[in-house]
Every structure is written in C-alpha cells, then in structure tokens.
Amino acid sequence: MNRTVKSISILPAYRLKAAVALAGAALVSFSLSAARADDLAVWDDQTFEGQSAVIEQLNKDFEAAHPGVTIKRTARTFDDMKLTLKLAVSAGDGPVITKVNQGAGDMGAMVKEGLLLPVDEYIKKYGWDKRQSDSVLARDRWEGAKFGVGKTYGISGLGEIVGLYYNKKILDDAGVALPKTFEELLADLDKLKEKGVAPFMMGSAKQHLALHMIGAIDQAHIDAANRAELDDLIYGKGGSWNTKGNIESAKLVQKWAQGGYFYPGFEGISGDDAVQLFISGQGAFLISGTWYFGDMQNNPDIGFMAIPAPKGVAKPMSVGGVDLAWAITSLAKDKAKQDLAGEYIDYMVSEKAAESWAAAGYLPATSLPADAKPKLTPLLTSGIEMWKTLNANDALGHYPDWSSPTMLKTIDDNTPLLLSGKITPEAFVDAMDKDYQAYLKDQK
Amino acid sequence: MGRSSNIPAALFLRIVLWLLAFVTITPFLLLLLTSIKSKADVLKGAFALPAYPHFENYLDAWNAGHFNIYFWNSIVVVIPVVAVSVFLGLLTGFAFAYLSFPLRRTLFAILTLGMMVPAEAFIIPLYYEMRYFGLINTYAALIVPQIAMSIPFSTIFLASAMQQLPEEVLEAAVLDGAGRFYILRKIVIPLMIPAMSTLALFLFIWTWNEFLIPFILVNDDAYRTLPLGMLFFQGRYTVNTPVLTAGAVIVIFPLILTYLVFQRRFIAGLTAGATK
Numbered sequence: 187m188n189r190t191v192k193s194i195s196i197l198p199a200y201r202l203k204a205a206v207a208l209a210g211a212a213l214v215s216f217s218l219s220a221a222r223a224d225d226l227a228v229w230d231d232q233t234f235e236g237q238s239a240v241i242e243q244l245n246k247d248f249e250a251a252h253p254g255v256t257i258k259r260t261a262r263t264f265d266d267m268k269l270t271l272k273l274a275v276s277a278g279d280g281p282v283i284t285k286v287n288q289g290a291g292d293m294g295a296m297v298k299e300g301l302l303l304p305v306d307e308y309i310k311k312y313g314w315d316k317r318q319s320d321s322v323l324a325r326d327r328w329e330g331a332k333f334g335v336g337k338t339y340g341i342s343g344l345g346e347i348v349g350l351y352y353n354k355k356i357l358d359d360a361g362v363a364l365p366k367t368f369e370e371l372l373a374d375l376d377k378l379k380e381k382g383v384a385p386f387m388m389g390s391a392k393q394h395l396a397l398h399m400i401g402a403i404d405q406a407h408i409d410a411a412n413r414a415e416l417d418d419l420i421y422g423k424g425g426s427w428n429t430k431g432n433i434e435s436a437k438l439v440q441k442w443a444q445g446g447y448f449y450p451g452f453e454g455i456s457g458d459d460a461v462q463l464f465i466s467g468q469g470a471f472l473i474s475g476t477w478y479f480g481d482m483q484n485n486p487d488i489g490f491m492a493i494p495a496p497k498g499v500a501k502p503m504s505v506g507g508v509d510l511a512w513a514i515t516s517l518a519k520d521k522a523k524q525d526l527a528g529e530y531i532d533y534m535v536s537e538k539a540a541e542s543w544a545a546a547g548y549l550p551a552t553s554l555p556a557d558a559k560p561k562l563t564p565l566l567t568s569g570i571e572m573w574k575t576l577n578a579n580d581a582l583g584h585y586p587d588w589s590s591p592t593m594l595k596t597i598d599d600n601t602p603l604l605l606s607g608k609i610t611p612e613a614f615v616d617a618m619d620k621d622y623q624a625y626l627k628d629q630k
Numbered sequence: 631m632g633r634s635s636n637i638p639a640a641l642f643l644r645i646v647l648w649l650l651a652f653v654t655i656t657p658f659l660l661l662l663l664t665s666i667k668s669k670a671d672v673l674k675g676a677f678a679l680p681a682y683p684h685f686e687n688y689l690d691a692w693n694a695g696h697f698n699i700y701f702w703n704s705i706v707v708v709i710p711v712v713a714v715s716v717f718l719g720l721l722t723g724f725a726f727a728y729l730s731f732p733l734r735r736t737l738f739a740i741l742t743l744g745m746m747v748p749a750e751a752f753i754i755p756l757y758y759e760m761r762y763f764g765l766i767n768t769y770a771a772l773i774v775p776q777i778a779m780s781i782p783f784s785t786i787f788l789a790s791a792m793q794q795l796p797e798e799v800l801e802a803a804v805l806d807g808a809g810r811f812y813i814l815r816k817i818v819i820p821l822m823i824p825a826m827s828t829l830a831l832f833l834f835i836w837t838w839n840e841f842l843i844p845f846i847l848v849n850d851d852a853y854r855t856l857p858l859g860m861l862f863f864q865g866r867y868t869v870n871t872p873v874l875t876a877g878a879v880i881v882i883f884p885l886i887l888t889y890l891v892f893q894r895r896f897i898a899g900l901t902a903g904a905t906k
Contacts, residue, residue: 262861462672480868
C-alpha cells in the first residue's frame with residue numbers, strides 16, 4: 187500500500203470533547219538475534235499447503251537426527267524467490283541452502299556472480315547420480331554462460347512430466363478406447379466431437395495449458411535417440427525453433443482451436459479453472475503436468491498417460507523436468523557449514539524424502555526404495571511408472587520457455603493470436619525463433 | 631431533512647445511497663461466501679451457495695498460513711507505527727500549521743515528495759541501509775521504515791486539519807499568555823481527536839496491509855506479518871481459492887472491526903460543527 191493522500195476534507199470540529207488517549211506504544215523489544223553457528227537458514231518454494239506440510243515434516247526429522255541444528259525456514263513463492271534470492275545472498279543475509287530456479291535468469295546469473303557453490307563433491311560422496319539420471323542432473327550444470335555442461339550447482343527433489351489426462355467415464359460413454367498411438371488419438375478426437383463431447387478441455391486466458399500442449403505434441407514426435415537437437419536449443423548452444431515438427435504442432439493446435447475441438451469459451455477461461463472444469467467432468471482429454479495430481483485425484487475417473495507416440499517413434503519424449511533445485515549458496519562460509527548443507531540436501535533427495543513426497547501425492551525425482559509401500563493414488567502410480575520409463579529411455583524433454591529468459595512471455599503473447607487464427611503457425615514459430623536468435627546473439 | 635417539498639429529492643438521494651452501499655458491500659459478501667465453499671463449489675458460479683458451509687477453510691488458513699505467528703507480528707508492528715506516527719505528526723503538523731521557521735516551504739516540499747515516491751523505488755537502497763545498521767530480520771526493520779513512510783502523510787493531514795481550527799480560540803489563548811505546549815496540549819489536541827482517529831485508522835489500514843517492507847526486509851519466518859501468510863495458498867501452478875479467501879477474511883477482519891469501533895468517532899468528527 188502506498189501512503190498517499192486520498193482527498194479527504196476534514197470539517198472543523200468546534201466542540202471540545204473528552205480527550206481519549208491513544209493506545210500507548212507497546213513495548214517492543216528489538217531483539218538483535220545473532221545467528222548461531224548451527225543455525226541453518228533454508229529458503230524453499232514449497233508454499234502450497236500440502237507441499238509446505240511435507241517440507242516442515244522433513245525439516246523436523248532432520249533436526250531430530252542432528253541435535254543442535256536449527257533450521258530457519260523461509261518459504262517464498264516461485265515469483266517471490268526470483269525477486270529476492272539474489273539480493274539477499276549478495277547482501278549476505280540470505281539462506282545457506284536455497285531452492286533456485288534453473289535457467290539463465292536465476293541459477294545461471296547466480297553462478298556467474300559466484301553466489302552458488304558446486305555440489306559435485308556431494309554427488310560423489312552420496313551417490314546422487316545413482317538416484318537420478320544424468321539428463322536430469324544436466325539441468326543444474328553451468329560453465330560460464332553455457333547451460334547443461336560443467337560443474338553441477340544443484341539437485342531437485344521433485345519431477346514433473348507433461349502428459350495426457352483422460353476421463354475414462356466420458357471415453358467409455360462415447361465408446362472410445364484409450365489411444366495407443368498418436369493416430370488413434372486423432373481418430374478419438376473426431377469421434378468425440380461427433381458425439382458432441384468437448385474432446386479437449388482448454389483454458390488459454392491465463393497460465394500455460396496451450397504452451398504445454400504445443401510443446402508436448404511436438405516432443406512426442408521426437409525419438410529420444412535424436413534428442414541432441416532439442417537439448418542444444420534449450421542449453422543455448424544454438425539451433426532453431428523453426429522446425430517442421432514445431433510448425434506441424436502449431437498447425438494442429440490451431441486446427442483444434444478453430445474446429446471446435448476445445449471446450450467452448452476456452453479463450454476466456456484460465457488454465458486453473460479449466461483444470462477444475464475437467465475434474466468436474468467437462469472434457470475427455472486435457473494436456474498438462476503432474477503438478478495437478480493433487481487436484482485431479484478428486485475425480486476417480488481421471489487417469490494419466492504419456493502422449494501416445496506416432497508410428498515409427500520408439501522412445502517418444504515427454505515435456506517435463508524437475509522442480510527448482512536445492513543449492514548451496516556462497517554464505518556457507520566454512521567447510522563444516524558446507525558439509526552440513528550437503529547433508530541436508532542429501533536428506534531432501536533421499537529415498538525416505540521421496541516416500542514422504544509420494545505419500546502426499548507428489549512425484550519424487552528420486553526413485554522410491556524397493557521396499558516402499560506408501561499408499562499411492564492410481565494417478566501417482568502411473569506418474570511414477572512414466573518417470574521411470576522416461577529416465578531409463580533418457581526421454582525426459584524440456585519446457586520450451588527455458589530456452590531464453592524472455593521466451594515465456596513471447597510464447598504467452600503469441601499463443602492467443604495463434605489459437606484465434608490471427609497469425610499463421612509459421613508466424614508463431616517464427617516469433618519464438620526470433621526471440622531465441624536474439625538471445626543467442628546477446629550471449630556471444 | 632428540509633421542507634416537505636424536498637421529499638421526492640430526499641427519497642431519490644436515499645435510494646442512490648442505498649444502491650451505493652449495496653454495490654460497496656457485495657464484493658465483501660462474495661468474499662465471505664467464497665471462503666465457506668469447497669473447491670468444487672467455486673466452479674458452480676460466484677453466487678451459488680455451497681451444500682454446507684466449509685468452516686474448515688478457516689482452520690486450514692490459520693494453520694497452513696503460519697497465521698498464528700504472523701498475526702502477533704502484525705500487532706507488534708502496527709501499534710508502535712500508528713502511535714509514534716500520529717504523535718510525531720502532531721508535532722510536525724503543529725509546526726507547519728502555526729509556526730514560521732527557516733526553510734519552511736522547502737521542507738514542506740520535501741515532505742510531499744516523500745509521499746509521492748513509491749516504496750518500490752527506494753526498497754533496495756533501504757535494504758542496504760537497514761543491513762548496514764544490522765536491522766535486517768528484526769522488528770525494527772518493519773517498524774522504523776514504516777514510521778518514516780507515515781510521517782509525511784501524518785504531517786500534512788494534521789497540519790491541514792489544524793489550519794481549519796477557528797483562529798479566535800487560538801488568538802484568545804495567545805493573548806492570555808499561554809505557551810506553545812499549553813496550546814497544543816489543552817486546545818489543539820482535544821479539538822484534533824476526530825482528525826487523529828481518522829489518521830490512526832488510515833495508518834492502521836496501510837501498515838496492516840503492507841506487503842513489500844516485510845517481504846524484502848525480513849526473511850526470517852519469525853518476523854513475518856499477515857499479508858505474507860497469503861503466499862501459502864498459491865502454488866506455482868495452483869491456487870486454493872476458498873482457503874485463500876478465508877485467509878483474506880482473517881486478514882481484513884481486524885481492519886473491519888477497527889473501522890466499526892472507530893466509525894462513530896469518525897463520523898462524529900466529520901459532522902461535528904456542521905450545524906451552527
């Protein structure tokens with residue numbers, strides 16, 4: 187709130203009134219608490235209720251296992267983290283351990299300024315590379331401005347996959363079988379449309395359902411054997427978004443938007459609301475990520491699968507990634523503090539922590555212990571299966587918006603134009619590529 | 631009201647006022663209604679009633695939003711900020727209203743400037759300044775800057791209110807040989823009570839709702855204030871709307887309560903002396 191004058195006219199008060207003393211100033215103790223040697227300042231981004239509860243439990247367990255260590259937790263939302271983390275660490279008041287967003291704007295910038303310490307030593311010491319695949323760890327590697335190579339600066343606790351949510355009941359009622367190939371999916375959509383059911387739930391007013399749809403369809407057409415081109419794009423090594431696959435995906439999505447394959451009125455519905463409508467049984471399919479598991483499990487008819495692969499693609503890729511990475515900041519001044527931080531992060535990506543996340547309905551990036559018996563929701567069971575397969579196939583794809591600091595905005599600005607037919611699919615892909623090439627030029 | 635010929639006009643005015651009141655209060659009622667819905671109820675439309683009231687949203691908000699810590703922090707911050715700002719505003723307002731001193735105009739201009747500059751513009755230098763004094767992560771970091779931010783408004787508000795006072799009263803006091811402090815204590819302050827309560831109310835609302843200062847200057851959970859508790863109902867991809875609104879109701883409840891308590895004095899202050 188800004189303290190500005192709202193035009194108020196105060197009429198004069200002519201009558202004397204009994205004076206009423208204002209509440210006396212409360213005695214406020216300005217405590218200047220000195221940080222103790224075994225305080226561990228940790229920032230995380232798990233603000234959402236369910237996630238926050240898991241983190242608080244894990245922190246309690248860690249404190250119990252390390253008498254004398256006090257974890258000072260601060261939770262910040264994703265956007266807030268972006269705003270404050272660099273400032274606090276560079277000023278020296280920030281966290282010793284933090285979650286940090288991968289990408290040029292956040293982790294890359296902090297590495298460049300020497301605000302993060304490499305964690306390779308701890309990867310070796312604790313064997314994190316046995317728990318998570320190399321292509322996942324590559325997302326935390328930086329060498330100068332190069333992304334995806336060099337030293338590792340973090341590790342994530344949660345995985346994310348973009349896939350196909352379906353409502354089994356609606357499919358059965360329409361006499362449509364679950365699609366096994368991409369071609370079958372297209373046939374299903376036509377059948378559903380004939381029956382007067384909205385094939386896809388969609389909301390493009392806010393959030394990124396359309397972006398994830400375009401990316402997911404494009405990457406399902408890429409075999410993991412040929413992933414190098416996509417990796418190079420994301421890791422800023424060069425290449426072009428102007429590919430046949432991207433144009434085809436944009437064309438398809440535009441055709442769906444124009445041809446009545448989306449829920450009517452989708453332009454005015456936010457992504458979050460579209461998900462809620464889908465849960466209430468208003469659409470047959472929805473393409474989005476595993477982060478909606480918590481909401482989706484409220485409807486037992488809803489299942490989750492990978493986007494079915496087109497014929498001839500053996501190991502299709504899925505858009506996805508990991509949540510923000512746990513990292514050690516330059517505020518871990520001495521070896522003892524660094525090792526304690528390493529130990530904390532190890533605990534956060536341990537099999538035990540993975541169990542806690544799974545029990546709460548979230549997809550852990552670390553595989554669950556073989557003897558784990560948490561009661562998993564059917565959704566999470568299929569999510570974990572997909573995560574295993576993707577890691578085994580090295581087929582975990584990327585969010586297109588990771589490729590440049592401004593890409594998310596460029597895509598968000600152009601998606602509504604694409605869906606409403608104001609620009610051609612070629613122009614849409616062109617806008618993405620222009621953004622990307624400008625970023626590459628900046629890097630040189 | 632006036633003479634009988636004015637009845638239709640008065641009635642019309644009354645209808646307009648009722649309409650305005652309705653338009654003002656509807657969003658609040660919607661907020662209350664949303665806060666007792668389930669997530670599924672929210673989609674049924676803004677005015678649809680839930681099957682049964684979900685008061686557990688309030689418990690969720692209180693527990694998940696760390697409100698038990700933040701609520702007391704808000705109290706600890708708001709009381710000194712309001713009390714000190716009103717007190718200092720009285721002194722500075724008195725000076726600008728009645729005294730002539732060097733650089734009076736310049737100082738007044740600087741004060742108004744202090745009111746124009748948004749907090750976003752000085753938050754980073756302020757952060758480093760607070761850090762230099764070792765005040766990051768203390769109550770002082772929340773209280774001192776907010777007092778500073780309130781002083782320009784308090785001064786200008788109270789100075790303009792004091793200038794409205796009838797000069798005869800003050801002149802009589804001066805002729806009787808009363809000193810400045812005596813005039814301030816015995817004459818100005820009693821007449822200023824309504825203006826001061828109005829000011830206190832504004833400062834209370836602004837301080838209570840301040841987000842940026844606690845957000846940037848404090849990163850230790852133990853010192854955070856209520857508006858920051860709202861973070862816990864927004865994930866990166868999802869928002870728990872009913873619980874978020876329940877949290878909002880908890881946050882604004884003290885404001886509404888304060889307003890209701892103060893409003894009689896507030897209205898009295900606005901209308902006192904209107905009838906000669």
